[in-house]
Amino acid sequence: xxxxxxxxxxxxxxxxxxxxxxxxxxxxxxxxxxxxxxxxxxxxxxxxxxxxxxxxxxxxxxxxxxxxxxxxxxxxxxxxxxxxxxxxxxxxxxxxxxxxxxxxxxxxxxxxxxxxxxxxxxxxxxxxxxxxxxxxxxxxxxxxxxxxxxxxxxxxxxxxxxxxxxxxxxxxxxxxxxxxxxxxxxxxxxxxxxxxxxxxxxxxxxxxxxxxxxxxxxxxxxxxxxxxxxxxxxxxxxxxxxxxxxxxxxxxxxxxxxxxxxxxxxxxxxxxxxxxxxxxxxxxxxxxxxxxxxxxxxxxxxxxxxxxxxxxxxxxxxxxxxxxxxxxxxxxxxxxxxxxxxxxxxxxxxxxxxxxxxxxxxxxxxxxxxxxxxxxxxxxxxxxxxxxxxxxxxxxxxxxxxxxxxxxxxxxxxxxxxxxxxxxxxxxxxxxxxxxxxxxxxxxxxxxxxxxxxxxxxxxxxxxxxxxxx
Amino acid sequence: xxxxxxxxxxxxxxxxxxxxxxxxxxxxxxxxxxxxxxxxxxxxxxxxxxxxxxxxxxxxxxxxxxxxxxxxxxxxxxxxxxxxxxxxxxxxxxxxxxxxxxxxxxxxxxxxxxxxxxxxxxxxxxxxxxxxxxxxxxxxxxxxxxxxxxxxxxxxxxxxxxxxxxxxxxxxxxxxxxxxxxxxxxxxxxxxxxxxxxxxxxxxxxxxxxxxxxxxxxxxxxxxxxxxxxxxxxxxxxxxxxxxxxxxxxxxxxxxxxxxxxxxxxxxxxxxxxxxxxxxxxxxxxxxxxxxxxxxxxxxxxxxxxxxxxxxxxxxxxxxxxxxxxxx
Numbered sequence: 001x002x003x004x005x006x007x008x009x010x011x012x013x014x015x016x017x018x019x020x021x022x023x024x025x026x027x028x029x030x031x032x033x034x035x036x037x038x039x040x041x042x043x044x045x046x047x048x049x050x051x052x053x054x055x056x057x058x059x060x061x062x063x064x065x066x067x068x069x070x071x072x073x074x075x076x077x078x079x080x081x082x083x084x085x086x087x088x089x090x091x092x093x094x095x096x097x098x099x100x101x102x103x104x105x106x107x108x109x110x111x112x113x114x115x116x117x118x119x120x121x122x123x124x125x126x127x128x129x130x131x132x133x134x135x136x137x138x139x140x141x142x143x144x145x146x147x148x149x150x151x152x153x154x155x156x157x158x159x160x161x162x163x164x165x166x167x168x169x170x171x172x173x174x175x176x177x178x179x180x181x182x183x184x185x186x187x188x189x190x191x192x193x194x195x196x197x198x199x200x201x202x203x204x205x206x207x208x209x210x211x212x213x214x215x216x217x218x219x220x221x222x223x224x225x226x227x228x229x230x231x232x233x234x235x236x237x238x239x240x241x242x243x244x245x246x247x248x249x250x251x252x253x254x255x256x257x258x259x260x261x262x263x264x265x266x267x268x269x270x271x272x273x274x275x276x277x278x279x280x281x282x283x284x285x286x287x288x289x290x291x292x293x294x295x296x297x298x299x300x301x302x303x304x305x306x307x308x309x310x311x312x313x314x315x316x317x318x319x320x321x322x323x324x325x326x327x328x329x330x331x332x333x334x335x336x337x338x339x340x341x342x343x344x345x346x347x348x349x350x351x352x353x354x355x356x357x358x359x360x361x362x363x364x365x366x367x368x369x370x371x372x373x374x375x376x377x378x379x380x381x382x383x384x385x386x387x388x389x390x391x392x393x394x395x396x397x398x399x400x401x402x403x404x405x406x407x408x409x410x411x412x413x414x415x416x417x418x419x420x421x422x423x424x425x426x427x428x429x430x431x432x433x434x435x436x437x438x439x440x441x442x443x444x445x446x447x448x449x450x451x452x453x454x455x456x457x458x459x460x461x462x463x464x465x466x467x468x469x470x
Numbered sequence: 471x472x473x474x475x476x477x478x479x480x481x482x483x484x485x486x487x488x489x490x491x492x493x494x495x496x497x498x499x500x501x502x503x504x505x506x507x508x509x510x511x512x513x514x515x516x517x518x519x520x521x522x523x524x525x526x527x528x529x530x531x532x533x534x535x536x537x538x539x540x541x542x543x544x545x546x547x548x549x550x551x552x553x554x555x556x557x558x559x560x561x562x563x564x565x566x567x568x569x570x571x572x573x574x575x576x577x578x579x580x581x582x583x584x585x586x587x588x589x590x591x592x593x594x595x596x597x598x599x600x601x602x603x604x605x606x607x608x609x610x611x612x613x614x615x616x617x618x619x620x621x622x623x624x625x626x627x628x629x630x631x632x633x634x635x636x637x638x639x640x641x642x643x644x645x646x647x648x649x650x651x652x653x654x655x656x657x658x659x660x661x662x663x664x665x666x667x668x669x670x671x672x673x674x675x676x677x678x679x680x681x682x683x684x685x686x687x688x689x690x691x692x693x694x695x696x697x698x699x700x701x702x703x704x705x706x707x708x709x710x711x712x713x714x715x716x717x718x719x720x721x722x723x724x725x726x727x728x729x730x731x732x733x734x735x736x737x738x739x740x741x742x743x744x745x746x747x748x749x750x751x752x753x754x755x756x757x758x759x760x761x762x763x764x765x766x767x768x769x770x771x772x773x774x775x776x777x778x779x780x781x782x783x784x785x786x787x788x789x790x791x792x793x794x795x796x797x798x
Contacts, residue, residue: 068521069564073557075531079546080553086546090539091760098536102768105525106775164539166757397547404617408554415558419565426572 006396008405009081012412014378016073018371019416023067025370028142028187029194030060031135036221038131042124048213055214055435056198057115059427064112064138066423070416075101081405085385085395088164092173093148100144107137139187146186150179152386153377154247160389178247181239188233189373193366195229196333198222199340200363201431203356214435220344223359226337234330244380245294248387251380253305254316255323256290265290265302270324273316278306314382322375329369336362471761475537476751478773482530484733485780488639488726489523492516495640497563497588498633499659500581508652509581515647517567522783524560529776536764538754540611541744548606548613549598549620556594563587589633596632600625603678603685603736608748624677631670638663639729642722649790653718660713660721664706684747688739695738702731 034056041049075097078086086094114122114130122130151157157172158165167173199222205215244252257273257280258265267289271280291300305313336359343349349356381387385395493516500512535542546553562583570580601620606613613619641663644656678686689695705727712720740746744754755761 065568069561072524072528072561075528075535076546076553076557079535079542080550081547083543083547086535087539087543090535090542091756094532094535094537094539094542094756095760095764098532098764099768101528101532102772102776105529106772106779161757164757167759167763170759170763397550399613399616400547400550401617404550407551411554411558415561419561422565422569422576426569 002396002400002402004402005400005405006393008402008409009396009400010392012081012405012409013077015409016070016077016412016416018374019420020067020070020074021370021374022367023063023070024138024142025186025190025193025367026197027060027063027067028135028138028190029192029197030056030063031131031138032191033194033198033221033225034060035128035131035135038128042128048217051435052214052217058430061116062423062427062430066419069419073412080408081397081400082385082395083397083400085390088390089152089386090164092151092158092165092167095167096144096148096151096173100141100148103144104137104141107133107140111137142186142190143183146183147174147176147179149377150176150182153182153381154178154243155386155389165386178243181236181243185233185236185240185373188229188236189366189370192226192229192233192333193370195222195225195337196366197363199226200360203359204431205434206350207353207356207360211434211436216350219340219349219359223337223340223344223349226333227341230330230334230337234334237327237330241293248381249303250305250308250312251314251319252294253303253308254314254319254380255376256294256302257316257320258290258302258304260304260306261301262290262304263301264288264297264299265294267293268320271320273320275313275316312383314380319376319380322372322379326369326372326376329365329372333362333365333369471758471765472537472751472755474765474769475533475755475761478769479530479533479537480737482526482533484730486523486526486530487733488729489519489526491592491636491729492639492643492722493520493523494563494588494592495636495638496643497584497640498592498637499640499644499656501585501589503655508655511648511652512644513567513570513584515644519783520564520567522780524564527560537756537761538744538751539756540754541749544608544611544613544745544749545606548615549601551617552594552598552620556591559587559590559594561587563591592633592636593629595629596635597621597625597629599632599736600628602740602746603628604683605746606748608745611749611753624674624681627670627674627677631667631674634663634667634670635729638667639722639725642725646718646722647790657713657716660709664709668706685739692738695735698731698735698738702728702735705731 034053037049037053037056040046041053078093111130111133114127115134118130119127151173154176155165156176157169158167160166198218202215202218202220202222205211206219241252244255253259256265257268257271259278259280264287266285266287268280269284269286271283271285273280288298290302291297294300294302305316336355340349340355340359343352343355383391383393385392496512496516500509503509503512531542563585564587566580566584566587570577570584598620601622604622604624607615607619638660641656641659645653645660648656705724709721709724709728712724742750742752744751
C-alpha cells in the first residue's frame with residue numbers, strides 16, 4: 001500500500017468534486033427559479049418577469065456548461081484512481097451513474113434547446129413545460145448522484161459475491177430511507193443557493209441604483225423563497241443528523257467531538273478537538289443538549305469515539321468544524337432572509353442600505369454551506385468508501401504510484417483553475433452588464449447541444465472589461 | 471442481456487469515433503492555418519454539434535462501468551497518465567469553443583488549447599487502441615505494466631495513425647459543410663492525408679507480421695474477417711473518385727465507412743475478448759440484476775431516444791456554413 005499515492009488520490013478527488021459541485025448546485029437552483037419566473041410570466045403577462053428570466057437563463061447556461069465540463073472527469077477518475085472500488089461497486093455505482101448520464105443527456109438535449117432557441121417557435125405553455133423539464137432533468141441528475149452516494153454511506157439491498165457488490169434489491173437502493181432525507185437536503189441546498197444568488201444580485205443593483213424593476217423582483221422573490229426554504233432545510237438537516245446517528249455512530253461522535261460515552265450527553269458548541277489526547281481544548285459545552293439532539297430525550301446515553309476500534313475512527317477536526325461552519329452559514333441565511341422579507345413586506349427594504357449590503361455580501365454563504373456540508377459527510381465517513389465494508393485505503397488502484405498521482409493532481413488543478421477563473425470572470429461580467437437586451441436571435445442552423453451558446457451575444461473586449469484576460 | 475449491452479457499448483464507441491473523430495480532426499486542421507476567416511468557418515462547421523458528439527464518450531464510459539465493471543476498472547487504471555492527458559485535451563478544446571469568442575486578449579491561448587487539445591486527445595486515443603492490439607501486460611486479471619505499460623513504438627505509431635485518420639475525417643466534413651476556398655483547400659488535403667493513412671496501415675500491418683502479434687494469427691484462423699478490409703478498400707476507391715470529381719457528400723461517408731470497417735475488423739479480431747487476450751465479455755459482465763435494471767429504463771427507452779435525437783440534430787444542422795462565419 002502506497003500511503004502517498006492514497007493521500008494524493010484523496011486530495012485529487014476532493015479537489016475535483018468540490019470544484020464540480022459548485023456549478024450543479026447553482027444550476028439546479030437556477031433551473032427551479034427559472035421555472036417559477038416563466039410560470040409567473042405566463043400567469044401575469046408582466047414583461048419584467050421575462051426580462052429577468054432571459055437574464056438568468058444566460059447565467060444558467062454558463063454555470064450549466066461549467067458543470068458539464070468539470071463533470072466529465074468524474075466519470076473517469078473512479079476507474080483511474082480507485083480501481084478496486086470501481087471493480088467491486090460497478091454493478092451498483094456504475095449502473096446508477098449510467099442512469100444519471102442517460103437522464104441528464106436526454107432531458108438536457110431535448111428541452112434545453114427549446115429554452116435557448118424555441119421561444120418564437122413553440123406555444124407559451126410548451127415553453128414553460130420545457131423549462132420545467134430542464135429543472136426536472138437537473139433534479140433527476142442530483143437524485144442519481146445522491147442515490148449512489150447514499151448507498152456508499154449506508155449500503156443496503158446488496159450482497160458481496162466473488163469480490164463484487166451484487167445488487168439483490170434495487171427498490172431498497174432507490175428507496176433507501178437514507179437517500180430520501182439526503183436527497184431533499186441537497187435539493188433544498190441548491191434551491192437556497194439559487195435564491196441567495198438572485199437576492200444578492202438584486203441587492204447589488206439596488207445599491208448601484210440600476211434596473212430598479214428587475215432588481216426588485218430578484219430581491220423580493222429571492223428573499224421570500226429563502227425565508228420559506230431555509231427553515232425547511234434546517235428540519236431536513238436535523239433528519240440527516242438522525243440518519244448519521246443511527247447508521248454512522250462513529251461519524252456522529254466525530255461531528256460532536258464526543259470522545260467518551262456520556263449519559264446524559266452534553267453538546268460541545270465550540271472547541272479545538274485533539275485526537276492525540278482525546279480531549280477538547282477551549283471547550284464550550286451545554287449539558288443535556290447532546291442527548292436532546294441525538295435521541296430527543298433528556299437522559300439517553302450517547303456513544304463516544306473510544307467505543308470504536310482506533311483504526312475505524314474518522315478524523316475529528318474537519319467534520320467537527322465543517323459541520324459548525326455549515327450550521328453557522330444556515331443560521332445567518334435564516335436571519336437575513338427573515339429580516340429582509342419582513343422589511344420587504346413593510347416596504348422599507350430599499351432604504352436599509354446596511355441590510356442590502358449584507359444581502360449582497362452573503363452570496364458565498366450557500367456555497368460555503370454546501371461545501372462544508374459535503375466535507376462533514378465525506379470526511380466523517382472515513383476510513384470507509386462503502387461504509388463498514390470497504391476501506392478507502394483498500395479501494396485505491398493497487399499499482400498507482402505517487403508520482404503519477406501527483407502529476408494528475410497538478411494537471412487537474414491547473415486546468416480547473418484556468419476554466420474556473422475564466423468562468424467566474426465571465427459570470428461576473430454578465431451580472432455587471434445586467435438584464436439588458438434580448439437573447440440573441442438563434443442563427444438559422446442553431447441546434448441545442450451547447451449550453452454556453454446562449455450567451456453568444458456579449459463579447460468581453462478590453463474596452464468594456466479591463467480585467468478580463470491575462 | 472449481456473449481448474444487448476455489448477451492442478450498446480459498441481455502437482456508442484463507434485458513434486463516438488465517427489462523430490468526435492471529425493470534430494477532433496477539424497481541431498487538428500485548425501492548427502494548420504493562420505487565416506482567421508478560415509478558422510472561424512472551421513469552428514462554425516462543428517460548433518453546434520461537438521458537445522453532443524463528446525457526450526457519446528461519457529455514455530460509453532458509464533455503460534462500460536455499469537455493464538462491464540472489470541474492464542472499466544482494469545483499462546482506466548492501466549491508462550492512467552494517458553487518460554489524464556486525453557481528458558485535459560478534451561476539456562481545453564471544449565471550453566475553447568465558447569471562450570474563444572468571449573475574450574479577445576486571451577484568444578491565442580484558447581486557440582492553442584483548441585488545436586493542441588484536439589491533437590493530444592486524438593493521439594492518445596490512437597495510442598490506447600494500439601496498446602490494446604499489442605496486448606496489455608495483464609496477469610491474473612490485474613494490470614502489471616506500470617505507469618507506461620501502454621507506451622511502445624507500435625502504440626505511438628497508432629497514435630500518429632489516428633491523428634491522420636481523424637484529420638482526414640475532418641477534411642471530408644469541411645468538404646461537406648464548407649464553401650469556396652475552405653472547401654477547396656480541404657479537397658487538396660484529402661489525397662495527402664489518405665496516402666499518409668495508407669502508408670501507416672501498411673507499416674502497421676508489416677510490424678504486426680514481423681512481431682507476430684496474436685491478432686494476426688486470429689486473422690488466419692478467421693479468413694471471413696477479410697470482408698472488412700475489402701469494404702474499406704472499396705470505400706477508398708470511391709473516395710478517390712469522388713474527390714477527383716469534387717463531389718461534396720460522398721467523401722465524408724466513405725471515410726466513415728473506412729472507419730466503421732476498421733472498427734469492425736478490430737472488434738471481431740478481439741472477439742470474444744474485451745481486453746485482448748485476457749478478459750472476455752463473459753468474465754467482465756456485471757451480474758444479471760445490474761444489466762436488467764439498466765435495460766428496463768436506460769437501455770430500452772432512453773438509448774433509442776438518444777439515437778433518434780442525434781439523427782434529428784444532424785438533419786436540423788444540414789446545409790452549408792458560409793465561410794464568412796459570423797460568430798457561429
